[in-house]
Amino acid sequence: MTDFAVQCENLVRTFREGQVRALDGVSLNVPSGQVFGLLGPNGSGKTTMVRILSTILKPESGTATVMGHDVVRHPERVRRLIGLAGQYATVDESLTGFENLRMIGKLNHMESAVVVRRSRELLEQFGLSDAANRPTKTYSGGMRRRLDLAAALVAQPPLLFLDEPTTGLDPQSRQDLWGVIENLVEGGTTVLLTTQYLEEADRLAKQLVVLDHGKTIAEGTPAELKAQLGTTVLALTFNTQEDAARGLELVKELSNVPPIADGTIIELTVNSGPAVAADALRRIDADHLTLAGLALREPSLDDVFLTLTGHKTDDVVETATDEHQRKARS
């Protein structure tokens, strides 16, 4: 048995007759027993990767093995080792929560008695016992997501694919789900997690690969990525573009990576936020410039992309808060 739960080399998959290169030669080694993060915006190839590894799609070229089994040659062996859950929460709306889990258990060829016991156990653990006998179309978004994850866990697979499991969830549900994932990994499960959130990857993943347009643009531990990037973004807002241009000359050496200037705003990526902020203020003050605003924030996926590729993510990457607010409104 290998130490890697997933190994793939030069995976290529295109769509629309080759016009879209969803995966363009990606190689991965996912060590067993930890969370491995695939970070990237919409359309970067994360979901295509998960679909290939879970035998839903076939790659055009390249190889992939799951626990030593080739996903193209022995998909039936791979399917017995994996669980799949994601942002689309694919549950059968006309069935109850219990019936959904029972169906998945049966289709995993488990014994009926075991399926029933395991389904009840999972419903209990995911706080769905009270709703167990209600059709899932009456479930809230968060409940569906939990049931979807429960369905992926019915057969207790040693490898779990989680495709943007917290996209669209409110902060509390997100925290809960993170707890669940950490628990699973403690029990020996390997998790391949895709996410658009740097925070999520940072919290859960031991190792990360950053994808952009189907290509790996960075890999390493979250600490390594952040060291490359700085841990804090210092945003300085000036009154005019001329002021911003003068200010940029004064503070640019404080940034770990080349600072980003956009109109009247300058963004510096730094390690020690408050100290650098104080230093920047002194320099600006000494030059008799005034600031319109100053903010310190965590780097986002956008910052990672700017740093790594020099371009912003093509998609508008929604923050958790944006989506939560939209959900609350609707």
Place this chain on the structure above:
Amino acid sequence: MSTDNLATSKTPVTSLADHGGSSIRWAISDTLTIAQRNILAIVRIPTSLVFALLQPVMFVLLFRYVFGGAIHTPNGIPYVDFLIPGILVQTTIFGAVGTAIGLAEDLQRGLIERFRALPMARMAVLGGRTVADFLRNILVLIVITVVGIAVGFRPSGGVLPYVAASLIMLLFAYSLSWGFAYIGLKAPNSETAQAMTFPLIFPLTFASSIFVPVETMPGWLQAFAKNQPVSQTADAVRGLMTGQPIGNSAWVSIAWSIAALAILAPLATRAYRRVI
């Protein structure tokens, strides 16, 4: 949500058990699991139950009491005896639309993707769906027969011919299920799936001998209406149930069904393999 003890479940892992030699047993078991799911969906969703049962009953009442008096039947057989076997065939055709819509919905929602990542038999998704259709059609057969008898239908052909007629109808309906499954897999969404079936089922059900004798239709239409498979099936079912001569319509219907199955089942299976 409790996060304790999730990883260390008390239930032993049994799903990775050896499957050697029992793949046919699992294929049957998976097909029945999917069929059960689809039956539950029909029963749970009120509109689909209406579609499956209430609508044909309305058709019976409409044609029996509203239109029936104006329709002249050949050989002077009562119109109700002409109508009920026709309604049976029509209901199975309309019911098959549900297969197209259901599969398109499963695709849209990502359920087919989930099934594909499971160690279940490949064929079970389509197999289970068509088996569910088959069971629904048996229910339709029973309900329409009972309602028919209540409104004056007198199947005078005897029990064995009635059973033979039912089998011919069920076989025809089963072959149709595969065709509608194909449409469901090819449609981009469930609304389109429904729209795609319309231009198909309309001429097949109405330019046929289901509701009216084809003899009153204009010549060009008669040529189509007389020979198309729905009419052949309706003629065979009607003749057997009411004890009238059926000519070779039973054999023609069976031949159509087998030919359709031989073409449509592989077509739908191929579409299922390529659908994602």
